[in-house]
Amino acid sequence: MLDPVVLKKRLATASEEYLKYAPTIARMPGVGEKYSIGESGNEYIVDLDRQTCTCSDNDHRGDISPCKHLIVIWIYKYFKIRLEEETECN
Numbered sequence: 174m175l176d177p178v179v180l181k182k183r184l185a186t187a188s189e190e191y192l193k194y195a196p197t198i199a200r201m202p203g204v205g206e207k208y209s210i211g212e213s214g215n216e217y218i219v220d221l222d223r224q225t226c227t228c229s230d231n232d233h234r235g236d237i238s239p240c241k242h243l244i245v246i247w248i249y250k251y252f253k254i255r256l257e258e259e260t261e262c263n
């Protein structure tokens with residue numbers, strides 16, 4: 174079950190670390206919506222269809238709150254969609 178306290182903490186962490194992670198995000202080829210995030214050696218795969226991440230945090234406490242990588246990808250997608258919409262309007 175989601176824990177609002179943990180979720181709040183992770184949202185804050187993800188917002189703080191968004192700028193650090195954003196340049197490392199890459200959409201992976203193939204079926205489904207998967208992104209790699211992080212630097213090589215510390216790289217994780219976020220699966221948006223399944224809402225999973227390969228990091229240990231998500232493994233252990235993914236049922237309490239999505240991990241920061243997953244949240245960073247949500248933010249990334251939100252901005253990407255907004256930017257595309259604005260580009261289309263202009």
Ligand SMILES: [Zn+2]
Pocket residue numbers: 217226227228229230231240241242243
């Ligand atoms: Zn993660």
